[in-house]
Amino acid sequence: MESEPHKSRFYAQLKKAYYDGNTKVLFQLKKSLKEDMRLLKDIFETLIEDNKSPSFLQQILECIPKEDEFLKEAPLLAIRYNNLPILRFLMEVKNSSNKNALVSAFAQGNPLIIKYLLSFNKVWHEDDLEVYAKEIEYAHRENYRELALRLLQKGVDQDLGLISSIRKSGNFSILVGLWGAGFKQGDLDFLELLEKNGASINEILDGETKITPLEMAASFRNAQLIKYLILKGANLNYFNESPKLLCFSPLSAVTVSAFEEGCLHREFLYKSTKLMVRHGADPKLRRGDGKTAKTLMKEKIVNYYAGLESWWRPNENENDEFFKMNEEAEIMWAQAEKIFDGAVQQGRIEIKQNIGTPSHPLSTSFLPNRVELESKDVTNFLKKINLD
Numbered sequence: 001m002e003s004e005p006h007k008s009r010f011y012a013q014l015k016k017a018y019y020d021g022n023t024k025v026l027f028q029l030k031k032s033l034k035e036d037m038r039l040l041k042d043i044f045e046t047l048i049e050d051n052k053s054p055s056f057l058q059q060i061l062e063c064i065p066k067e068d069e070f071l072k073e074a075p076l077l078a079i080r081y082n083n084l085p086i087l088r089f090l091m092e093v094k095n096s097s098n099k100n101a102l103v104s105a106f107a108q109g110n111p112l113i114i115k116y117l118l119s120f121n122k123v124w125h126e127d128d129l130e131v132y133a134k135e136i137e138y139a140h141r142e143n144y145r146e147l148a149l150r151l152l153q154k155g156v157d158q159d160l161g162l163i164s165s166i167r168k169s170g171n172f173s174i175l176v177g178l179w180g181a182g183f184k185q186g187d188l189d190f191l192e193l194l195e196k197n198g199a200s201i202n203e204i205l206d207g208e209t210k211i212t213p214l215e216m217a218a219s220f221r222n223a224q225l226i227k228y229l230i231l232k233g234a235n236l237n238y239f240n241e242s243p244k245l246l247c248f249s250p251l252s253a254v255t256v257s258a259f260e261e262g263c264l265h266r267e268f269l270y271k272s273t274k275l276m277v278r279h280g281a282d283p284k285l286r287r288g289d290g291k292t293a294k295t296l297m298k299e300k301i302v303n304y305y306a307g308l309e310s311w312w313r314p315n316e317n318e319n320d321e322f323f324k325m326n327e328e329a330e331i332m333w334a335q336a337e338k339i340f341d342g343a344v345q346q347g348r349i350e351i352k353q354n355i356g357t358p359s360h361p362l363s364t365s366f367l368p369n370r371v372e373l374e375s376k377d378v379t380n381f382l383k384k385i386n387l388d
Helices: 004-020 023-034 037-050 054-061 070-080 084-092 101-108 111-118 129-141 145-157 162-169 172-185 188-196 213-218 223-231 250-258 266-278 293-305 327-352 368-384
Strands: none
Touching (some): 004 054, 037 070, 054 084, 084 111, 101 111, 101 129, 129 172, 145 188, 162 172, 213 250, 250 266, 266 327, 293 327
């Protein structure tokens, strides 16, 4: 690769020749570029970053053969540097396009470029469903919700086989991204359409972590998402044996997510634990080393106040003496334990009262008055144990 000083000098000479109208020098410089494609591409990127003039760009494009693959990447460079004039020139004059353009624009977050790309009749790609899925994910993440829902609905109406195609490709990150986009916004309409496109409530989203939608939803600390998935038939006692995750079940995903960086998300812990137990989650379910959802939460709290990573484990030569809690950890754990135990107890009471079972009308309802009742229930419980 050419040295930076050489590239800078060459670029300065090129600009001077162009703006001075010195066609003879410009011709010689362009001839040199044709003989050094690497320098040409470096100069091209510098031009996109530095210059807004398509006419100057045209001088450089004349040096690049039409069949060169670099022209397909050029729109992505224009998007990366937020250069709309050059992007327009590339797409409208040079007919240069890239199927990842819209995804890149969403990731870059430039509304003018996104609006320009959306003005084309065909920027999404039903012929490449992996790209199509990414466009849906990024559209939703960047608050283009209506567009994301419209593309998902199109997948249903045209029976594109969106999710099955992604599964066959083995690209789990796309599947995780789609669920994550819906979870991040707490968008039940998005999740509903995702399911209609072939997503499964109990499917394994990632080959390494073996994570399911319910375990993933817990990390967003949204009890309504958890309720939605439970009422859709999520397996509450799924046992995750992957060593890549700290949690091993949906309930342990709740307890692990409830404490983060010294903060105990008390309402989330109470509501989600009670909800899961009410619908059949087993709080006594144990990991291979004997840890339960409750003891994993304790371990995470102790590790945090001991200055250790949450995933740290003692080896076989170390014992539980290492886990003696300091005062801060003791206070935090006392709160967490009271909330967890209270939620488990209340969940079991509601089972006996037949609340939340399939025959009970509340189990299929998201009516605001039920949400309000649950919120009062949490507030009253926290006051009862002096944690309000």
